[in-house]
Amino acid sequence: MKNPKKGFSVRHPFLFGFSLLIMAVVLFWGAAAFFHGSALFSSGKIGIVSVQGTITDSLSTVKFLRELRRDDSVKGVLLRINSPGGTIAPSQELYHAVKAFAEVKPIVASFGTVAASGGYYAAAPATKIMASSGSITGSIGVKAEYASFHQLLDKLGVKPVIITSGALKGAGSPYSELTPEQREYLTSLIMDIHNQFVDDVARARKLDRKDVEKIADGRAVTGREAVELGLVDRIGGFEESVTVLKALCGIEGDAAVVEGPEEEKPLIREILGYFGIVPEGTATGDGLIFSF
Numbered sequence: 001m002k003n004p005k006k007g008f009s010v011r012h013p014f015l016f017g018f019s020l021l022i023m024a025v026v027l028f029w030g031a032a033a034f035f036h037g038s039a040l041f042s043s044g045k046i047g048i049v050s051v052q053g054t055i056t057d058s059l060s061t062v063k064f065l066r067e068l069r070r071d072d073s074v075k076g077v078l079l080r081i082n083s084p085g086g087t088i089a090p091s092q093e094l095y096h097a098v099k100a101f102a103e104v105k106p107i108v109a110s111f112g113t114v115a116a117s118g119g120y121y122a123a124a125p126a127t128k129i130m131a132s133s134g135s136i137t138g139s140i141g142v143k144a145e146y147a148s149f150h151q152l153l154d155k156l157g158v159k160p161v162i163i164t165s166g167a168l169k170g171a172g173s174p175y176s177e178l179t180p181e182q183r184e185y186l187t188s189l190i191m192d193i194h195n196q197f198v199d200d201v202a203r204a205r206k207l208d209r210k211d212v213e214k215i216a217d218g219r220a221v222t223g224r225e226a227v228e229l230g231l232v233d234r235i236g237g238f239e240e241s242v243t244v245l246k247a248l249c250g251i252e253g254d255a256a257v258v259e260g261p262e263e264e265k266p267l268i269r270e271i272l273g274y275f276g277i278v279p280e281g282t283a284t285g286d287g288l289i290f291s292f
Helices: 013-041 059-070 088-102 118-123 150-156 180-205 209-215 223-229 238-249 267-274
Strands: 045-052 074-083 107-116 128-131 136-138 143-145 220-222 256-260 289-291
Touching: 045 059, 045 238, 059 074, 059 088, 074 118, 074 238, 088 107, 088 118, 088 180, 107 118, 107 238, 118 136, 118 180, 128 223, 128 238, 136 223, 143 180, 180 209, 180 289, 220 223
Parallel strands: 045 074, 045 256, 074 107, 107 128, 107 136
Antiparallel strands: 136 220, 143 289
């Protein structure tokens, strides 16, 4: 009795395996297209960088912007900001990181509910700035704050003893009242930082410094007012901002997206940041807090 005729897989094992491989690749690409749309076949990638909450540490965002700047496959970045401001140096670090990116590739700042003070500072050098008409922004100014307990201690009969190496070292101590000399000293610090803020905004937005100084009294403005003042380029939400970015990048159709930076904030920081309270990394040794 003759053996049954051998099947194709037995007679041509190499061709059969190659056919299975081709089918697997087709199925994989089909599934990818189903789940990710045509972004898989887009002409470039865009980054979405989030700045959320009170700005107290900019390192992860600065590093992520640097990575995207150096990645040739990333054509531009959408900087999504929802922040009431924060501490001085981190806000300035973000400013310089955004400026460095804008010198190489397009970066569009998109404002959420609020992008004020340090949040606006970070966005100022962007290629384009967009905000909803009701977004709160501006608030160009600097403040220093500390809690004073000296009157309470007087009532309790407690007299703190503070020994310093100089008359200005104890400025801002919660246990003593400011002397006129100390107040003048702290005011000079605040005004120096304030002038840096005004200079950077004027330079980044190509505005007359005198015009920026007129509104740099800490006032917040709406997105619509910010357009009239030259602080924002146009009105638009997230989707409109993406459209503007893709046009600047020369991307047609969908674009693959890279989002970041990835960071986890402790719950207490999230809660304090929501209420505009700066939780860490912002005070001098005397408890004095400087912030935008």
